[in-house]
Amino acid sequence: MTHRIRKLLIANRGEIACRVMATCERLGIKTVAVYSDADRDALHVAMADEAVHIGPAPARESYLVAEKIIDACKRTGADAVHPGYGFLSENPAFAEACQKAGIIFVGPSAQSMRAMALKGAAKALMEDAGVPVVPGYHGDDQSLETLVAEAELIGFPVLIKAVAGGGGKGMRKVYSLEELPSAIEGARREGENSFGDGTLLIEKLIEKPRHIEMQVFGDVNGTAVHLFERDCSLQRRHQKVIEEAPAPGMSAEMRRAMGDAAVKAAEAIGYVGAGTVEFIVDVANGIDGAPFYFMEMNTRLQVEHPVTEAITGQDLVEWQIMVAEGKDLPLAQDEIEMMADGHAVEVRLYAEDPYGGFLPATGKIGLFDPFANVGAGQRIDAGVRAGDAVSIHYDPMIAKLIAWGEDRESAINALIDLVENTPVSGLTTNRDFLISALKDKDFRAGDVHTGFIEAHKNTLLTKPAVSAHDYALASAAILAARHTRIEGTDPWAMADNFRLNLAHSEKLWFENEDGEVITATVAACNSTVTITVADATVDARIIDFDGDTLTLEVDGLRSRLFAEVDEAKVTLVTPERTMVIKRHARDGGLDDEVEGPGTITAPMPGKILDVKVTDGETVEKGQPLLIMEAMKMEQTITAPKAGTVSGLALTPGQQVTGGAVLLTIQDKE
Structure with missing residues (x-):
């Protein structure tokens, strides 16, 4: 029996909510958004036909409260719920509550979720089904x-x-x-x-593993298929960073064997809807003929589903809706196997600091226009806009960037082009790291595994220094911004560096990451400037600055970069790099250090989970002091040097603000 979905509530936020709404708009299905206090002005709220407020910012008081979601369905007349991923997407009690309320749950049954929810029980079930396990x-x-x-x-x-x-x-x-x-x-x-x-x-522990997963689908009539694999091996903190389909180097025989195992897993639990069967592959001796083992099954749509869509030409959200309506799968396995085309790669653009242990970042997004430079075969799934805030309450992913090509090399090149043409400012992101990873020769050769980032940390996780040339570019941006801020046509009010006979000369000051003052001497005449920093001299001509994009001719080479200038800093985004260069007011003293030697502050707002030491205790460098949780991640804070703990007054469960002094390590006497 089929039931046509007419109004769909998306029990999620951000990028996935926007993604589901795009398919619904194409299918003529009305959409309902839910939002917390923090998301009142969010993009997914603006996109929906209707929206319902469901509570305070913390997810446990809003997005994770099943009763509020059910009530929102009743208030708006939504006949179905799409859970997205995360939050309630793999909560069997929520699926049952939807069914009891007469609301279609666009996902698998509660029974299937429970079968795969606990890893130990799932492994035992897979052993019985003949699926290899670790x-x-x-x-x-x-x-x-x-x-x-x-x-x-x-x-x-x-x-x-x-x-x-x-x-x-x-x-x-x-x-x-x-x-x-x-x-x-x-x-x-x-x-x-x-x-x-x-x-x-x-x-x-598989020492050199690859993380390869199979996209599976099942319908109410017991048919199960797979839509090929995705390689998700490049990870940090066991979370995916780059995903691609098909998996580099996988033979047709291995693909067939892994696909058969994935379908067996789905059939063993009578699976209905979209799911992902994840395998760990031991590639210590290469991928050809490598053993693979069942790791877990995600009973929902995955973040990386766009790469599967790119190589199959199918809309997996549409498939989810069709199956939820009680319809048969639109394609049989042999039809699916005939349609695979090309290669696709996806990266996750996060607000985080790769050079600081991938700690999540918060703040307001400045420059960001995700759809301005998307070309053929390229795609961006985003849930935020310029001016939106990335808060401590939710996952810090900003967007997913995807590119398709006829082969792996062309797909990677297309994705590099897309990332380079998607500047972000206002907060720390992993954009530069993604570009470096995509350009890495071993990644391009397909030599990927879950330890890839650690093995390449010297090149991928070393923050490039700001050069004299970079300070010169920042100086040019300051001059260009100063000129564009002058309003009117009075020639005596113009800040265009015009002087009778003489060039105008001035000094600009910056501060490097060590707090040292960097001086730039600028000699300007009309639109041409000569900038000297240390022993480097740059001749530049300012072609145009429209408030975002600065076009310069530097030493005869014309280039374009994105620039933001304010009194405190200059943000420059080139195709390869993002630089935030601190300005210094030369007539004042250098800023005092906020932290004295050994002062330990909270890297971001969070909750203290465990206190490993006591006040007055003597500790060694590297010894664990505190464990705190922030933005869904656990951080262990260690002693930066040997000494004595001082000023410690924290207890487990205590909330701390970002930058708060947690304790001090006093030097040993």
């Missing part, structure tokens, strides 16, 4: 003695995982018996804090 322990006895004994039986290194985990939370790599107790403690605590379940499993 050797390990997933038993009920969770005592420390049993877990230690099982780890020794498996043999180090091992991987500790929270059974209800995801996104790298509740996961620890352990290389020796000595590390095991603290790893078990941390994984259990993180599992309890993030998922309400501290149950753990132990697996053999």
Whole structure:
């Protein structure tokens, strides 16, 4: 029996809510958004036909409250709910509540979710279905003695995982018996804090793994298919950064075997809707004929689904809606296998600092126009606009950038072009890191694995220094901005550097990351400037500055860059780099250091989970001091040097603001 969906409520926010709405608009389905206090002016709210306020900013008081979502459906007459990913998307109780209220849940059954929710039970189920699994322990006895004994039986290194985990939370790599107790403690605590379940499993750690997943779909008539694989091996903190389809180097035979295993997994639980069966592949001896093992199943649409759409030409959200309406899958497996075309790559643009341990960043987005430079075969899925804020309450992803090409090389080149032409300012992002990763020779050669970033950290995670040439560009941007701010046509009011016979000369001052003053001497005549910084001299001609885009001719070479200038800083975004250059008021003293030696501050707002030391305790450099949670991630704060703890007055559960002084390490006497 089929039921045509007429009004769909998206129980999510940001990019995925906007993505679902785009398909609904094409299909003629009305949409309803839900929003918290923090999202009152969000893009997904503006895009929807209707919107319902559901509570305060914290997700546990708004997006995670199933009753509020059900009530929003009733108030608006929505006959279906799409959960997106995250939040309630894999919550079986929510799926049941929708069904009880007579609302179509665009996703799998609660029974299927429960079958795959706990990693240990899911592995046992997959073993019974004939799907290969990683050797390990997933038993009920969770005592420390049993877990230690099982780890020794498996043999180090091992991987500790929270059974209800995801996104790298509740996961620890352990290389020796000595590390095991603290790893078990941390994984259990993180599992309890993030998922309400501290149950753990132990697996053999695959030292050089690739993370390859298969997109599966099932319908109400018991048919299950796969739509090829995605390689998601390039990760940080066990979370994906770059995804692509098909997987580099995978043979047709291996693809067929993995696809068959994925379909078996879906059939074993009577799966209906979109799902992803994730495999870990041991590529220590190369991918050709490499063993692969079931890792987990995500019972929802994945963030990286656009690369599958790019190589198949199918809209997976439309497939979800069709299946939810009770219709058959639109294509059979043999039809799907005939349609694969080309290669697609996706990157996740995050507000985070790759050069500072990938810590999430917050702030208001300045320059950002995600759809200004999208060409053929390119796509951007975004849920924010210029002027929107990235807050501490939600995942810091800004957008997904996707490119398709006839082969892998052309897809990567198209994606590099798209990222380079998508500038972002106002807050720290991983844009420069993404460009470096896409250009890396090993990545381009297809030599990817989950340890790729760590293996290439010297090139990928070293922040480029600001050069004398960069300070010269910043000086040119200041002059260009000064000129464009003059209004009117009075020639005596123009700031165009005009002088009778003489060039105008002035000094501009900047501050480097070490607090040192950098002086730029500028000699300007009309639109031509000569800028000297240290022993470097740059001749530049300002062609045009429209408030965002600065066109310069530097030493005879014309180029374009994005620039923002204010009293405190100059932000420059070139195709390869994003630079925030601090300005310095020369007539005042240098800013005093906010932190004295050994002063430890909160890197961002968050919650203290555990206090490892006491006030007055003597500690060594690198010793764990505190564990805090911020933006859904757990951070261990360690001692920057040896000394004595002073000023510590924190307790577990305490909230702290960004920049708050947590404690001080006093030098040993």
